[in-house]
Amino acid sequence: MALAVNEIFYSIQGESTYAGWPCIFVRLSGCNLRCSYCDTQYAYDEGEGMAIPDILNRLQLIDCGLVEVTGGEPLIQEETPELITRLIDHGYRVLLETNGSQDISRVDNRCIKIVDFKCPSSGESDSNDLTNVERLTEQDEVKCVIADREDYIFAREIARRTLCGCSRANTIHFSPVFGLLEPKQLTEWILEDRLRVRLNLQLQKIIWSPDRRGV
Numbered sequence: 261m262a263l264a265v266n267e268i269f270y271s272i273q274g275e276s277t278y279a280g281w282p283c284i285f286v287r288l289s290g291c292n293l294r295c296s297y298c299d300t301q302y303a304y305d306e307g308e309g310m311a312i313p314d315i316l317n318r319l320q321l322i323d324c325g326l327v328e329v330t331g332g333e334p335l336i337q338e339e340t341p342e343l344i345t346r347l348i349d350h351g352y353r354v355l356l357e358t359n360g361s362q363d364i365s366r367v368d369n370r371c372i373k374i375v376d377f378k379c380p381s382s383g384e385s386d387s388n389d390l391t392n393v394e395r396l397t398e399q400d401e402v403k404c405v406i407a408d409r410e411d412y413i414f415a416r417e418i419a420r421r422t423l424c425g426c427s428r429a430n431t432i433h434f435s436p437v438f439g440l441l442e443p444k445q446l447t448e449w450i451l452e453d454r455l456r457v458r459l460n461l462q463l464q465k466i467i468w469s470p471d472r473r474g475v
């Protein structure tokens with residue numbers, strides 16, 4: 261059995277509560293969605309087959325204890341939960357970035373799940389499985405990527421639903437679609453509403469050229 265892997269690279273975590281930490285990224289191939297703004301379209305079908313021991317060997321050469329499994333959509337591959345458990349058993353702290361359409365209860369409870377519920381401008385908000393809100397643990401995080409006011413209002417409802425006691429998660433990230441919504445505008449909306457969410461700017465796009473791969 262093998263996983264379709266698009267790329268493995270070492271960089272600075274640019275998103276989530278772990279932003280700023282050195283991190284290894286395992287980007288899996290394939291996605292069930294087509295978000296209008298997706299910055300990772302190259303992962304839709306490019307990739308090579310790698311068995312879990314090959315992935316572990318590659319990571320061992322890098323020497324970093326934090327790993328993020330991302331994509332594409334990592335949870336559309338049947339073997340991804342097994343990869344995550346094996347990484348954790350080998351001592352890695354594992355983050356999973358997933359698009360909110362897949363049942364996260366198949367994933368090891370020790371994994372920190374970052375669940376990105378899609379807003380209307382993505383064209384994929386009907387794909388959200390909002391029962392995932394109830395499946396989150398205290399260490400998991402919710403994320404919404406926002407392009408305009410309509411997205412913001414949609415995300416505000418998800419934030420309220422997450423914080424109202426329907427969920428054990430208490431970290432919610434609001435991130436502007438890069439180049440489409442000014443961070444200043446999103447910040448003003450958050451402050452105006454006294455919303456208990458975190459502004460997330462993609463550090464990698466500030467540090468490097470925004471369309472650079474592998475960072």
Ligand SMILES: C[S@@+](CC[C@H](N)C(=O)[O-])C[C@H]1O[C@@H](n2cnc3c(N)ncnc32)[C@H](O)[C@@H]1O
Nearest residue numbers: 297298299300331332333358359376405437438
């Ligand atoms: C490429 S996706 C891979 C993981 C999963 N498919 C998902 O959507 O969460 C990783 C993250 O990048 C975000 N993202 C993609 N394109 C973006 C853009 N143009 N601006 C801001 N965030 C973006 C996604 O919303 C997601 O949170």
Ligand SMILES: Nc1nc2[nH]cc(C(=O)O)c2c(=O)[nH]1
Nearest residue numbers: 272273274275330357464475
């Ligand atoms: N530096 C960096 N941090 C990230 N955090 C989440 C990413 C992703 O594409 O899932 C990502 C990415 O592509 N690069």
Ligand code: SF4
Nearest residue numbers: 291293295298332359
């Ligand atoms: S779910 Fe993630 S990888 Fe898939 S299209 Fe949307 S942003 Fe891109």
Ligand SMILES: [Mg+2]
Nearest residue numbers: 299300330475
């Ligand atoms: Mg990325």
